[in-house]
Amino acid sequence: MKHLPLNPELFVSNRRRFAERMKPNSIAIFVSNDEVQSNADALHSFRQNSDLYWLCGIQQEDTMVILFPDNPDPKYREVLVLVRPNELKEKWDGKRLRREEGTALSGIKTIVWLDVLDGLLQPWIHAAENIYLDTNENDRRGGHTETRDYRYIYETQRRYPLHRYERAARIMSELRAIKTPLEVEVTKQAIAITAKTFERVCRFVKPGVMEYEVEAEIIHSFLSQRASGEAYGSIIASGDRARTLHYVSNNQECKDGELLLMDFGAAYGGYNADLTRTIPVNGKFTPRQAEVYNACLHLHDYAKSILKPGITLMEYTDKVGEEATQQFLKIGLLTPGQVKNEDPDNRAYRKYLYHGISHHLGVDVHDLGTRTGPVQEGMLFTIEPGIYIEEEKTGIRIENNVWITKDGNIDLFEGIPITVEEIEAAMA
Numbered sequence: 262m263k264h265l266p267l268n269p270e271l272f273v274s275n276r277r278r279f280a281e282r283m284k285p286n287s288i289a290i291f292v293s294n295d296e297v298q299s300n301a302d303a304l305h306s307f308r309q310n311s312d313l314y315w316l317c318g319i320q321q322e323d324t325m326v327i328l329f330p331d332n333p334d335p336k337y338r339e340v341l342v343l344v345r346p347n348e349l350k351e352k353w354d355g356k357r358l359r360r361e362e363g364t365a366l367s368g369i370k371t372i373v374w375l376d377v378l379d380g381l382l383q384p385w386i387h388a389a390e391n392i393y394l395d396t397n398e399n400d401r402r403g404g405h406t407e408t409r410d411y412r413y414i415y416e417t418q419r420r421y422p423l424h425r426y427e428r429a430a431r432i433m434s435e436l437r438a439i440k441t442p443l444e445v446e447v448t449k450q451a452i453a454i455t456a457k458t459f460e461r462v463c464r465f466v467k468p469g470v471m472e473y474e475v476e477a478e479i480i481h482s483f484l485s486q487r488a489s490g491e492a493y494g495s496i497i498a499s500g501d502r503a504r505t506l507h508y509v510s511n512n513q514e515c516k517d518g519e520l521l522l523m524d525f526g527a528a529y530g531g532y533n534a535d536l537t538r539t540i541p542v543n544g545k546f547t548p549r550q551a552e553v554y555n556a557c558l559h560l561h562d563y564a565k566s567i568l569k570p571g572i573t574l575m576e577y578t579d580k581v582g583e584e585a586t587q588q589f590l591k592i593g594l595l596t597p598g599q600v601k602n603e604d605p606d607n608r609a610y611r612k613y614l615y616h617g618i619s620h621h622l623g624v625d626v627h628d629l630g631t632r633t634g635p636v637q638e639g640m641l642f643t644i645e646p647g648i649y650i651e652e653e654k655t656g657i658r659i660e661n662n663v664w665i666t667k668d669g670n671i672d673l674f675e676g677i678p679i680t681v682e683e684i685e686a687a688m689a
Contacts, residue, residue: 262320262489263484263487263488263489264450264487264488264489264529264530265487266365266366267318267366267447267530267531268443268446269318269365269366269367269368270368270443271318271441271443271444271447272315272316272317272318272366272367272368273368274441274443275315275316275436275441276316276317276326276328276339276368276369278436279316279328279429279432279433279436280328280330282432282435282436283328283330283391283393283427283432284390284391284427285331285390286331286388286389286390286391287329287330287331287389287390287391287392287393287427288327288328288329288332288385288386288389288391288392288393289326289327289328289329289392289393289394289395289429290325290326290327290382290392290393290394290395290413290417291310291312291313291316291325291326291327291395291429292310292313292325292395292409292410292413293309293310293313293321293322293323293324293325293409294307294308294309294310294313294322294408294409295408295409296322307320307322309321309324309531310395310409310410311437311624311625312395312429312430312433312437313325313326313395314531314624315433315437315531315624316328317341317366317367317369318366318367318531319341319343319358319363319366319367320531321343321344321357321358322344323343323344323375324341324342324343324344325340325341325342325375325378326339326340326341326342326369327339327340327342327382327385328340328393329385329388329389331389332385332388333388336371337371337381337385339369339370339371340369340371340372340373341363341364341367341369341371341372341373342372342373342374342375342378343357343358343360343363343372343373343374343375344357344374344375345374345375345376346358346359360372386421386424389424390424390425391424391425391426391427392417392421392424392425392426392427393426393427393428393429393432394410394413394414394417394426394427394428394429395410395429395430395433396410396411396414396428396429396430397410397430398428398430398431398433398434398629399625399627399629400632401627414426433629434629434630434631437623437624437628437629437630438621438623438628438629438630438631438637438639438640439637439638439639439640440623440639440640440641440664441639444532444623444641445641445664445673447529447530447531447532448532448533448534448622448623448641448662448673449673450529450530450532451488451492451526451527451528451529451530451532451533451534452527452534452536452662452673452674454482454483454486454487454488454527454529454534455483455525455526455527455534455536455674456536456674456676456677457482457486458478458479458482458483458486458525458527459523459536459538459677459678460677460678460687461478461482462475462478462479462482462523463540463678463684463687463688464687464688465478466515466521466540466542466544466688467515467542467543467544468515468516468517468542468543469514469515469516469517470514470515470542471512471513471514471515472497472498472499472510472511472512472513472514472515473497473511473512475497475511475515475521475523476495476497476511479491479495479497479523479525480495483527486527487529488527488528488529489528489529489530490527490528491525491526491527491528492525492526492527492528492533492534492535492626493525493526493533493535493626494509495509495511495523495524495525496508496509496511496522496523496524496525496537497511497521497522497523497525498511498521498522498523498524498656499513499514499515499516499519499520499521499522499542500513500515500516500519500520500654500655501651501654501655501656502656503520503521503522503539503649503655503656503657503658504649504650504651504654504655504656505656506616515542516542517542517543518542518543518547519541519542520539520540520541520542520546520550520554520655520656520657521539521540521541521542522537522538522539522656522657522658523537523538523539523540524536524537524658524660525537526626531624532623532624533622533623533624533625533626534662535622535626535643535645535660535662536660536661536662536674537645537647537658537659537660538659538660538678538679538684539554539557539656539657539658539659540684540688541684541685541688544685544688544689545685546681546684546685549653550655551681552592553592553648553650553653553655553657554657554659554681555681556588556589556591556592556648557646557647557648557657557658557659558659558679558680559584559588560581560584560585560588560614560646560648561644561645561646561659561660561661561679563581563584564577564581564618564619564644564646565644565661565663565670565672566669567580567581568619568636568642568644568663568665568669568670569636569665569668569669569670570635570636570637570638570665570667571635571636572635572636573633573634573635573636574617574619574631574632574633574636575632575633577618577619577636578617578618581618581646582608582610582611582614585610585613585614585646586600586608586609586610589609589610589613589648594612594613594648594650595609595610595613613648613649613650614646614647614648614649615649616647618644618645618646619642619643619644619645620642620643621640621641621642622641622642622643622662623641628641636665637665638665638666638667639664639665640664640665641662641663641664641665642662642663642665642670643660643661643662643663644660644661644662644663645658645659645660645661646658646659647659659679661673661674661675661679662674
């Protein structure tokens with residue numbers, strides 16, 4: 262890992278929260294992600310199963326966490342399973358965790374090597390009434406790939422068909438949506454790295470620079486600050502390309518007079534930042550660019566003012582849509598007639614703002630959390646309205662990350678350039 266060691270209490274607390282939600286006399290088993298083959302003998306970069314990481318903070322492949330709060334033997338109520346270090350494999354692929362290192366990272370005292378697990382696990386399962394197993398139940402997940410967690414479910418159900426099975430993901434979706442202060446502290450590190458990177462990029466951008474050069478500056482800045490890398494593929498979109506929400510080609514020239522939309526975030530300690538800023542390539546907004554930008558900033562500030570405990574994301578999105586309608590009338594994108602005759606299922610403002618306003622943020626960039634229930638204290642959200650105008654070949658989006666508190670929210674990107682004047686000053 263590139264980042265500094267995290268406080269293991271973060272993961273101790275997460276496991277305690279999960280165990281408190283388990284039924285009596287239950288065992289929960291979490292497995293790591295697959296190492297995925299690429300081409301020839303190469304592997305894709307390993308990415309740990311998010312639920313497993315949330316419980317133990319271990320990024321190493323072939324890891325497992327087993328929770329059995331009612332195990333008759335207290336030693337085995339929390340178990341971290343690691344692959345046994347192998348001298349030959351370490352010569353090729355690098356050092357693997359030792360017992361004391363696994364304990365230091367996770368706070369789990371009992372470490373079991375994977376190659377001896379079966380003999381221990383069978384009597385534990387025989388002693389339990391219920392087995393919690395995990396799947397990917399993120400609402401944004403598309404398609405079905407038979408990943409390691411699914412294969413583990415099939416094999417466990419085959420071997421132990423008479424046990425009662427429970428969905429660990431159902432608990433996880435509720436717990437991971439509510440960030441503890443320790444989780445937010447790690448997220449703040451990712452955000453600080455991202456904020457410093459944005460200020461660096463403001464000084465770098467000028468007419469003639471290539472989008473991939475901006476991307477290179479971002480990655481360089483991330484790694485030089487101990488980030489593990491990008492939270493997601495950076496979107497560096499100049500001119501009309503900014504209207505493509507997930508533009509990642511990043512291979513065109515940034516031209517004089519264009520706006521440059523940059524959507525990027527650092528990953529640090531397993532948690533993620535997610536920032537979007539739109540800046541003028543030449544350092545100065547035109548009057549029309551400033552007008553549209555200020556309308557977008559107004560929507561951003563309005564959304565932040567109403568994203569509080571109790572509101573649902575559906576209600577929140579509707580309210581921001583109403584405000585967007587008024588702003589689009591004001592800047593000449595819509596006419597009163599278009600608003601009056603709009604389709605209720607495809608409102609007029611959607612021509613210029615065609616995505617959601619917020620999503621949960623955490624171990625995953627699109628993190629687990631409700632999309633229909635009320636917003637709760639402790640949730641962490643992005644706020645990212647945009648305005649995309651095909652006729653003007655322009656796309657603008659402004660995004661910060663906020664932590665929901667009892668009375669409102671805290672903007673974790675507070676203080677970095679966001680207004681027209683602040684961005685122009687940063688670029689000067």
